[in-house]
Amino acid sequence: MNLTEGINIKSVIFAGFVAGYVMYVVDLALDGWLGLFGTYRIYRPWLEEAGLFGGIEDIALFIGHQLNGILFGFFFAHPSVYRKLPENLIFKGAVFAVIWHFLVLTVAFFFGTTGAVWMKDLLYMPVSAHISFFILHLVWGVSLAVFYKPPQEDKQ
Numbered sequence: 001m002n003l004t005e006g007i008n009i010k011s012v013i014f015a016g017f018v019a020g021y022v023m024y025v026v027d028l029a030l031d032g033w034l035g036l037f038g039t040y041r042i043y044r045p046w047l048e049e050a051g052l053f054g055g056i057e058d059i060a061l062f063i064g065h066q067l068n069g070i071l072f073g074f075f076f077a078h079p080s081v082y083r084k085l086p087e088n089l090i091f092k093g094a095v096f097a098v099i100w101h102f103l104v105l106t107v108a109f110f111f112g113t114t115g116a117v118w119m120k121d122l123l124y125m126p127v128s129a130h131i132s133f134f135i136l137h138l139v140w141g142v143s144l145a146v147f148y149k150p151p152q153e154d155k156q
Contacts (some may be wrong), residue, residue, distance in 0.1 A: 003074075003078070004074070005079075006078070006079035006150075006151065007074065007077045007078060007079070007150075007151070008077065008148070008149055008150055008151045011077075011147075011148050011149045011150075012070070012073045012074055012076075012077040012148055013070050013073075014147060015073055015077075015143075015144050015146075015147035015148035015149075016066075016069045016070030016071070016072070016073030016074075016144065017066055017069060017070055018143060018147045019069050019073065019139075019140045019141075019143035019144040019147065020065055020066045020068065020069020020070065020140065021066065021069070022139060022140070022143040023065075023069065023136050023137075023139050023140040023143065024040070024062065024065055024066075026136060026139050027039055027040055027132070027136055028040065035128045036128050036131055036132045036135070037132045037135075037136075038132070039129055039132050039133055039136065040061065042121070042122075042125065042129065043061050044057050044058070044061065046118055046121070047060065047061070069140065069144075072100070073144050073148065075100075076093075076096050076100075076141070076144050076145070076148065077148055077150070079150075081096070082150060085145075089142075089145045089146050090142055090145070090146075092145045093138075093141040093142035093143070093144055093145030093146065094138055094141055094142055094145075095141075096141045096144070096145065097137045097138045097139075097140060097141025097142065098137075098138075098141075100137055100141060101133070101134055101137040101138075104133075104137070107119070108122040108123055109123060
């Protein structure tokens, strides 16, 4: 079973990187706007508490975020998902982002209520952080859809 069949690997890596970067920059640039954004600050204490990446937590968070943007982009790009989403790229990305956000919350709920500390922290964030994460996932999903080119489009 080839899980990457039908995926334009170069394009999803590029699109995932760009989408992750756009999401990260929006979070930084709009930090504090209407009491929203700045969610990058949520993760740093986790790394510090765990004693991971001493002194380079911000770099580790950025690189990890970029890798997540790329890795999770493969779910979007898989033909079984990509073809079922709306044709319009903005709607395609937005629908995927809403579904993705729901899955993130489902995972956080399951693991958070069964004892995973980081997932529990995600559940008990302020409402403003939940709103910010939702908007940021929309930014990521739409950016991913705009920059990803499926194999058949790439050959044109």
